[in-house]
Amino acid sequence: MDVNLRALRYFVMSAEAGTISEAARRLNISQPSVSAAIQQLEDLYQVQLFIRVPTKGIELTTEGLGFLERARLLLSQSDQFRHDVDVISHTLGGEITVGSFLNITPTITAELVGAFQKNHPNIQVNILDLDQHDILSGLTTGKVELAVTFNLALQSGLSASTLATLPPHVLLPPEDPLSDEPSVSIHDLATRPFVLMDLPHTRDYFHSLFLEQRIVPRIDFKCHSLEAVRSFVASGLGVSILNTRPAFEDTYSGHPVVMRPIRENLRPLQVVLLRNNRLRMRPALSLFADFASRMIPALVKTPR
Amino acid sequence: MDVNLRALRYFVMSAEAGTISEAARRLNISQPSVSAAIQQLEDLYQVQLFIRVPTKGIELTTEGLGFLERARLLLSQSDQFRHDVDVISHTLGGEITVGSFLNITPTITAELVGAFQKNHPNIQVNILDLDQHDILSGLTTGKVELAVTFNLALQSGLSASTLATLPPHVLLPPEDPLSDEPSVSIHDLATRPFVLMDLPHTRDYFHSLFLEQRIVPRIDFKCHSLEAVRSFVASGLGVSILNTRPAFEDTYSGHPVVMRPIRENLRPLQVVLLRNNRLRMRPALSLFADFASRMIPALVKTPR
């Protein structure tokens, strides 16, 4: 059986008060209750804590003195626990863990978190840079508390609020004749080699864009990172389609890349804030969610 | 209200087991009991500890993880308390506090404690060298757990076991003609200056020796220590009566002193082991009491 902290508190108060009756008065309970608690401790631990001196009160025994010291220690530790838990639950401070979709992290999330930190320096934002599959499973297991991502493969149990809409754009090498046009038809891409953004769920989205137009694309390259796709295109290895647009047109390859709107009205991706319905929104999380809801639409409108 | 360690233990076990049902099995209690305990914690601290994943079990939230760490800490502290208390109550080790009457300490108690330490080095014997009044009040308040002293002014509530009997002896300066006799009558002392061993209760005993013989002694000097009395007598300032006999006849004054039996059959003092009836004898105390009961009679018989 576990230690009875209540009885310990009664004992310590009695030792300090010098009489059980006085301890009971200070504790606002009856004298027999305190008396019983002390006897319970003495019985349980087989220790005599006090000598009862008739009409005077109680005197600590030698054993009782040692017991008192340890009881005080444990009670202070339990008070510390209480305090720590209060900090966890009732303050805005502490950590929050936010999932961010790989392709969104460098453009949107980086700006978002930077601004949030400036406004709420006491909240530590832990960003997990993940693909859509890991974001979804992280949300269901609780390892991710909130996610900034696309509305791809959303499951029941999760709720999404849309923050921005990103239509797909074509990526072309500058030397491609299509790059002279203000907009491009997706059908013009069918004959060119295609560089696929190859991430779980994401790849299915790009596939679907072609399928809905009854096009079978030539997939020549599959890349796992946004920057790889852009560099491949910039190097003239093919064309691609992406929804996220970095702040500059140069790529790591040293060559620039051209982005053009698509003439057809293709299904856009939505930037959403995702959360698990089963997870209570504690203050720090709500704060971040509110902040993101206000800031992300502005970020996307002025993609600088 | 105090932290509920029981609920904390259920919570920790659940976090470790991964499901509430498994935790209940390991704890040998029903699943609803564990479930209720966790909900109680969540309600009390306003924290969501787990995400319930249907048919899978439970997953810790971020808050739950912080809570878990602190709960583990507090539980380990409570286990430590438990262990410390066991050490206090169930082992022979630790301290015991023994009162010793001033006049007995150098002769009997010193030998006794020395021998005891050799046999039980893990028990720390704390000797309080006190007069009879302080021994009696120390016993009633618990500051003294056991006392080696004389059977003077014993009160109800204390129990004494006799270890040795010490008849009174006369102390004379060597130049006093009475020192040539093998024994002395107390009546011969009436005309001489008397040096009184002046300690609470002790002084009353010496007074009573004269009063029972219908003698009114000439009290010229009152000393508070045994050695002072002996030195006064050795210096020829008077005679005295004492029951304790050191191992040598010299005194701090540089002069020797002579002890002689008293011809009349005067009430002797008894060396007793005193204890408070209200104080449980824990193992270390019993050990010391037994040891003293066996050793002190032998010590007194061979006063070397």
Added chain:
DNA sequence: TTACATACATAGGTAAATTCTATACAGGGG
């Protein structure tokens, strides 16, 4: 010496907490 005051212990009854069994509800797998 008696009556009073103080302090702890005990007895008996009530309210709260803990536990149990039985059952409802949710979701994944054959």
Added chain:
DNA sequence: CCCCTGTATAGAATTTACCTATGTATGTAA
């Protein structure tokens, strides 16, 4: 679609905690 696994809820039984009333011990003042 049914069965299995896991959590939540309902209601009853048990244990724990607490209270009031009373008993016991002892020191003190009349």
